[in-house]
Amino acid sequence: MEFKHQSTVTLAEVAQAAGVGESTVSRVLRNHGSFSGRTRERVMAAVERLGYVPNRIAGTLASTGSRLVAFVIPSLSNIVFSDVLRGASAVLEENRYQAVFSVTDYDPGKEEALATAMLAWRPAAVMLAGYEHTDGTMKMLRASGCRVVELLDLDGDALDIAVGFSNRAAGRESAAFLLRRGYRRIGYVGHDLDRDTRAGKRFSSFCDTLDANGTPLIAREIVAGASSVENGKQGLERLLARATDLDAVYFSNDDMALGGYFHCLAQGIAIPSQLAIFGYNGLDIGRAIPQPLSTIRTPRVTTGQIAAELVIANAPPQAIDLGFELIEGATA
Amino acid sequence: MEFKHQSTVTLAEVAQAAGVGESTVSRVLRNHGSFSGRTRERVMAAVERLGYVPNRIAGTLASTGSRLVAFVIPSLSNIVFSDVLRGASAVLEENRYQAVFSVTDYDPGKEEALATAMLAWRPAAVMLAGYEHTDGTMKMLRASGCRVVELLDLDGDALDIAVGFSNRAAGRESAAFLLRRGYRRIGYVGHDLDRDTRAGKRFSSFCDTLDANGTPLIAREIVAGASSVENGKQGLERLLARATDLDAVYFSNDDMALGGYFHCLAQGIAIPSQLAIFGYNGLDIGRAIPQPLSTIRTPRVTTGQIAAELVIANAPPQAIDLGFELIEGATA
């Protein structure tokens, strides 16, 4: 059951009340075209008196150009995506754009369905996470003629605009850091990599770097389900049960790494002397634990901001690498 | 610069390609009214062949009933609100509703501006956090004729629908729990309460309960800015510098409480024997730390779900109390 709007004041009523034509009201309200100061006053007075709220649905239809920006994100539990939304929405709001979103749960099929549903609102742009989309999604997006922004990943070919950082580079640098620190018996605890392809990319180039050094990964533990502190804790516990001689563990992200950290804390495993821990994301909480977490900080909010700015400016297709920062911390 | 859509296929073109009238296509697509199986097939074939994507903007304007649901939330950094969004968006997506949002940064003035901007999209409902709105916001919302849902708070008068739990009851039960456990020298560490009125309500009834017991709050520390782990840590440090003989501390929420926990861990303060800690929200991470956090778990995702369901069902005005659960944990 949809809602029927009642007594909505229309532009025509405002025009009548102000004693001017409809187009004049429209011009005044959008501050576009020319009109006299007196006309302006009369229109504004009528708007005020009647409590007129413009109908953007009608406006968008008439002008065939929308100020809607659609986000299709994998998850709202993962702070990564709410950070991006946060950065973007601040910029969008300032520019009178409106953010619209839906959540795919990391399901490519759902992504396609939701992206289609989004296009029905004729947004100015669709923002997606990463590069892994179904052929259907790609084709539809390309055909839509609407701007497409791929976020948080730069390891692939951009459809239109891409803003983020290289997950492969992050994996590489994480490995290089651990090697530089002298760790050689390294393990991995991660979550479902088929779904989180960005974590998968980090892991694969992490391993490549270890291999190139002649000290391949010793053991890995992949937990079922999404990343979480609890899963990181259990993952490390299981990993250590099988591989007792590790000197460092790389986690798929900070949530997982924090779980690992808490496991060590509870078990009396000394960090980093007995076991080093390294994460990914650079969450604030990682700096507040007794030993600051060693990790890579990613510019998530900035990613959202830049993406929004590019869309608003209708910038040409491009890929923007925002880089990341390695935080030495005290756990590795 | 807004985007001009190109070569968009319209319903009229589909109708022509299928050799039927426009309204027939419309009926088939919405699966509403009657049409023959053969007609259906021909229409669907044409839709497929042309890659037609319905224009919801036009559809909404024509039917004067929208499937847009607008969220006006204080923050996206606070997991509380992303949890609500998550619960709601799952339900909305299933019902082909579309979520739209904007972020107020806890600024009532901004809330009014953003709510107005939202109404311009003629949403089926506007969802807001809590009851504290400016007179302007209230008046406008009432006049809009659109459904209004107030979330996460039940201590006040609902404008239309309210879904959540009582923050006053939560504060009261937290205090009662600490008293029951034998704590008498209790302190508080909180964040900006003027902005987060729900935290303010918890604190005020927490204090009332202590007063009624004849053991008033001994000391409080209010940190500047938003709640965060880091702020909780610093807040507790400052509080303990002034009040050395506390036996328990109540925090404005779990983020803050975790900061306090980490402070104790780093300083070698025994929990709960030397100092007890109590939070609010029931975040997952609170269960993964070495000593599970004592706190109150709130049904945030459910709040979003129920809110969305009520809106979709166009339910009558009502207030729904989802309650909360006290988690005994190991820190108090």
Added chain:
DNA sequence: TTGAAAGCGCTAACAG
């Protein structure tokens, strides 16, 4: 500087 009029793409009666 202003108003009249023609749509934007779709839905919703209403006939047939």
Added chain:
DNA sequence: CTGTTAGCGCTTTCAA
């Protein structure tokens, strides 16, 4: 079961 015909509320030429 299906097509025709008005709009929905606004923007945008185009004349005046």
